[in-house]
Amino acid sequence: DQQVKQNSPSLSVQEGRISILNCDYTNSMFDYFLWYKKYPAEGPTFLISISSIKDKNEDGRFTVFLNKSAKHLSLHIVPSQPGDSAVYFCAASLDNTDKLIFGTGTRLQVFP
Amino acid sequence: DADVTQTPRNRITKTGKRIMLECSQTKGHDRMYWYRQDPGLGLRLIYYSFDVKDINKGEISDGYSVSRQAQAKFSLSLESAIPNQTALYFCATSDPGGAPNEQFFGPGTRLTVL
Numbered sequence: 001d002q003q004v005k006q007n008s009p010s011l012s013v014q015e016g017r018i019s020i021l022n023c024d025y026t027n028s029m030f031d032y033f034l035w036y037k038k039y040p041a042e043g044p045t046f047l048i049s050i051s052s053i054k055d056k057n058e059d060g061r062f063t064v065f066l067n068k069s070a071k072h073l074s075l076h077i078v079p080s081q082p083g084d085s086a087v088y089f090c091a092a093s094l095d096n097t098d099k100l101i102f103g104t105g106t107r108l109q110v111f112p
Numbered sequence: 113d114a115d116v117t118q119t120p121r122n123r124i125t126k127t128g129k130r131i132m133l134e135c136s137q138t139k140g141h142d143r144m145y146w147y148r149q150d151p152g153l154g155l156r157l158i159y160y161s162f163d164v165k166d167i168n169k170g171e172i173s174d175g176y177s178v179s180r181q182a183q184a185k186f187s188l189s190l191e192s193a194i195p196n197q198t199a200l201y202f203c204a205t206s207d208p209g210g211a212p213n214e215q216f217f218g219p220g221t222r223l224t225v226l
Contacts, residue, residue, distance in 0.1 A: 009152075032213045043116070043202050043217030044155070051212070089154060093213045098143055098206045099170075100213060102154040 003027050004092050006103035013110050019077040021106050023090035026071065030092040034100065035064060035075050038087045047088075048075070080110045115139070116218035118203050124224045125193050133188045133221050135203030143206040144186040145215065146170075146178060148199040155202065161186055162208075193225040 005024045013019045023033075031052045036044035050057040050064045050073070057064050063076045077084055087107045091100040116137045125131050135144065142163045147155040157170030159178040167178060175197060179187045190197055200222050204215040 004154075006154075034213055036217075041219065043204070043219050045217070046211075046214045049211070049213065091213075098145075098208065098213055098215065099157060099160065100155075100215065102147075102156070104152055104154040 002104070003030075004090060004101050004103040006088075006090060006106050008106050009104070010107040010109070013080045013108065015082055015110055015112050016079045019075075019080045019084065019108055019110065021075040021077075021088050021090075021108065023073045023075075023103050024071060025073075025092055027092070027094070028068075028071065029094055030101075032093045033064070033066060033073050034091045034093075035062075036089045036091060036102075038089065038105070044089060077108075080108075082110050082112065084108060085110050116203060116205055116216055118201075118218040118221050120221060121219065122222045124226065126226050127194055129193050131190045131193055131223070133190075133201055133203075133223070135186045135188070135218055137184050137203075137205045137216075137218075139205050139207070139216060140183075141205035141207045141216070142183060143208065144180065145204040145206070146176075146186070146188045147202045147204065148172070148197075149202065149220075150199050158188065158201075190223075190225075193223075195225045197223065198225045199223060 034049040035047040038044040090103045145160040146158040161180045203218040206215045
């Protein structure tokens with residue numbers, strides 16, 4: 001039973017445009033959501049997070065939106081750059097613990 | 113730089129063999145984790161430890177065991193490896209006093225069981 005789902009395995013976006021990566025979850029008790037970025041042959045690295053009490057968090061080119069009623073979050077990257085090409089994982093935690101439940105990942109390719 | 117390291121980076125072994133994957137960190141974090149990544153399944157938690165005397169099972173602990181030898185070291189063992197344990201394994205750390213829920217990952221160990 002996948003509690004955190006990323007239904008798009010891949011996404012291709014032109015450089016300079018907006019990239020929107022989506023994530024759905026089933027457990028309304030999740031209290032924190034995170035996005036991780038992973039390059040080949042490296043471990044995931046933390047990108048941005050959002051508490052369940054907020055609906056938006058912004059950090060430079062990266063913005064995460066949370067829609068609790070829809071149990072949906074999205075990561076917006078504006079403008080997209082070739083260096084953003086990577087696999088993006090969303091993750092959720094319960095009861096403010098450090099235990100994370102990951103989605104299956106979306107591979108983003110940003111082309112010139 | 114404070115870091116999370118994993119050894120070996122790649123390992124090929126045979127069914128039935130015992131194998132140990134090692135993780136070391138210089139971040140000074142108390143909390144450590146082992147995950148496996150399979151294609152189409154994301155990362156799944158195997159075991160985690162919140163301090164040296166604390167060991168907890170994660171989502172998929174069957175067939176695995178761990179040892180927390182020190183704050184900085186957390187080892188994952190496969191007692192008798194089987195082919196469906198072929199995966200990419202990641203160690204991670206976190207600091208309960210740091211950014212909420214943020215974990216720092218090692219570079220991964222690619223394990224193939226023949």
